[in-house]
Amino acid sequence: MVVEACSTHNLLDDMEDDDDQPLIFKRSSSASKQNLANSETKKLSSQKPDGQPARNSSDVRPVNGRSSSAQKGRIVHSTNLPPAKSPLSSPKASNSSARALPITSSRANPKPSTSTSDKKSSSSVKPPKPSIPAAKPSSNFEDSDDDKPLSTRLPGGSSKVNANGTSKEGDDFNSVQKPGVQEDEDSDDEKPLSSRFTSKSSLGESTIKSNESEDKKLLAGKLQQNGSALRHGPVNKSSSLSNKRPQGEVKSSNESSVKKPKLSSPTAVIIKKQATVKAEPKAEEDDDQIPLAHRAKKTVTSVSKPKAEEDDDDTLPISQRIKKSPTSVSKAPSVKKVSKVVSSLKKTNKKSKKVIKKSMYSKSSKVPPGSGEGQKWTTLVHNGVIFPPPYKPHGVKMLYKGQPVSLSPEQEEVATMFAVMLDTDYMSKPQFKENFFSDWKKILGKNHTIQNLEGCDFAPIYEWHQREKEKKKQMTTEEKKALKEEKLKQEEKYMWAIVDGVKEKVGNFRVEPPGLFRGRGEHPKMGKLKKRIRPRDITINIGKDAPLPECPIPGERWKEIRHDNTVTWLAFWNDPINPREFKYVFLAASSTLKGQSDKEKYEKARLLKDYIHGIRAAYTKDFASKDPMKKQVAVATYLIDKLALRAGNEKDDDEADTVGCCTLKVENVEPVPPNILKFDFLGKDSIRYQNEVEVESAVFKAIQQFRSGKDGSEDLFDKLDTSKLNAHLKELMPGLTAKVFRTYNASITLDDMLSKETKGGEVAEKVVVYQHANKEVAIICNHQRTVSKSHSAQMSRLNEKIEELKGFLEDLKTDLSRAKKGKPPLKNADGKPKRNLNPEALERKIAQTNAKIEKMERDKETKEDLKTVALGTSKINYLDPRITVAWCKRHEVPIEKIFNKSLLAKFAWAMDVDPGFRF
DNA sequence: CGGACGACTTGGTCAAAGATCT
């Protein structure tokens, strides 16, 4: 970001300076140490209740100290500025020697069950509140797989077919692993799946008998369930399946032993964590030592309390963190922010306003968890929004029944919107044309020459547009640059907002230009005219003391001005397509505000890790519930957990007909005995979800039951909707909702795969490991992309090149053998003589060519492999950046290899994470 | 308690920008 660019308002001035300056890495020694110390202390104290000593913490510390010191001094970018070089890139921190400590020692938790009691009476198992760390129910089983990524759990699970019809294979990785197998690496952190499985299964049985506490029972249930889930291999057909382990394996005795401990008490949790810790360190090669310490520390922490307080401030509610020590934070920008935040916090207004209707604060005062009392900012200054330029008539006449037609500028504008879409496949959608014509007709007027779309020929306008595009393309670099600068100059003032004194980027300060609505899938409103938005449509939200943004269109004024500091939007207008909905102007993803909520999101997902066992046990138990709603909730939760399905809110008739978990129709899920479910439905954005999964038999039966007696188009879960589901989830864990499972599963999968699969080697190889993990997550989340139009052309070109190289290789070989005999090389295809090279040179060339061929083959495979998989979405929205950052630090991979500039800016909040961080 | 409302996150596409190849 161009900080300098910003207009210099006085307000900005101070800040600007800072922004530009390189920041020091947060983890500067002192600060980081302090934090650590604090956190540890906290942890320790918290742990005490358990009776567990905080293990190794002492050992760890030294390590931390080192690492931190090593890091200190590095330059960090301000939040806004992407760092020229990321601190990560130079991992010297790694030298610290401390390697893995034997964290393994398990600590027993003394009082396991108390937590249970805490829980609400509600049937569901509630995990203890975060505040009561000891209580976590889930912890017992923890070491096992809960933490494991879905993929692991569902081995092979599923082969998905994307919309294109190609089938993807399930992951191959670890699902099959057996316990112990991976140990050498980081492995142990979480037990191998197999172990988990087994344990689960065994537990399940055992659990049944044990009555001691509900928790236990629940857990047992979960275990079973999980185990089964795991066991089931993917139904698939694909080779990948091979990985899945036979059920027999699952059962292996070893595992059972593992489990038991868990069952008994929360302690297990601790163990698990520790284990995790260990694993990490090992995983890497030498450099990673640093992480250990951190890890250890973390482990401890985590054990003691539910994520809430991790060692860093992560655990703390953001507000607290912020308050925490501005000093500690080395980054200049952050400091500023911090202070501001603090002030805002104190200031806090309650939400008294509520009652007032929209005029003032429409929103409720409620405080979102983790955020400061619902207040999002104290001062907010911005310049409003920028409008698209007015329409410039081109005067090109379209034809109607072969004759040129004169159109008014308004009519022509809409005709042009349609004309420029002539080469899209909306043209094959009757709904689109119908909606378009109906709206255009209103502008044409009843008696216009044009009476139907069939008689219209928009080609002249289309061609005009193509020519314009071409002209633009032909402009010289200078012209383009000038144009760009001109645009920047006009927009500059709108690009920034000052939030609590900190200059932040605004996300979408441009008002959407008029156009035809491009709904996805079979959207009933596609093709409708999205009318031009004017100032009178726009509501501005701004600080009370801030100057009102000047209305950029002379003679007009804003619809309304608000001063609502409980929301983050700067402006909104009603969506012209659906007037009941709004379009908001928010800050950019790189802003502190967004970063905070992003961090909270991941913290919540991490918290789920501590509860997941209990939750799985609970829903497994409810598969057999007599209460239909409970049973449906259980099965739905299972699907969301196992398949990362979206919640599935109800939709109106005037939206595309897509579904999520709660809105699955009978026809979307086909049970195939003995225990396979075939899913086929259109999800968000009308992206097809196709998957076959082996499920537990209780689930299979339940689905059959839910389907029985219903028509294909009826709801599978007729007693359920997302609010009921989420209400139930909230009883299991504070703040838990369906979407948290997606975040959790994505991030835990990444963390797990990275720790297991990262071996030594070059940076490039490690990057491949990362991409592989990223791809697995994308598959789990069903993030697809359409195959690019040029894909096949690109592939065949690659093939040609490979063939060409192979031919070249053959020639080289011939020349080599001739050269060895002292003969000159053969002539070229075109008859020209080649240079006479000595055998060594030829051999070198052959090796080079071979390498080139191999690389191209690899590229080709990757390309084919990823042609339908979109990696970006998960990286942006589901993968906790701290996992990536910590991994980069541990493995000396420059963060820039993984995150581009905007991602670096967006994840500025995660950059100073401890290298030992584990999700 | 259900639905409307409101705010915010997630998501795919496309064109521009950048990188690489020829």
Next chain:
DNA sequence: AGATCTTTGACCAAGTCGTCCG
């Protein structure tokens, strides 16, 4: 240097989920 391929970012649609209200 221009062509071609790849990456990035703008764009804006489409989800999720909390709250309010009747």
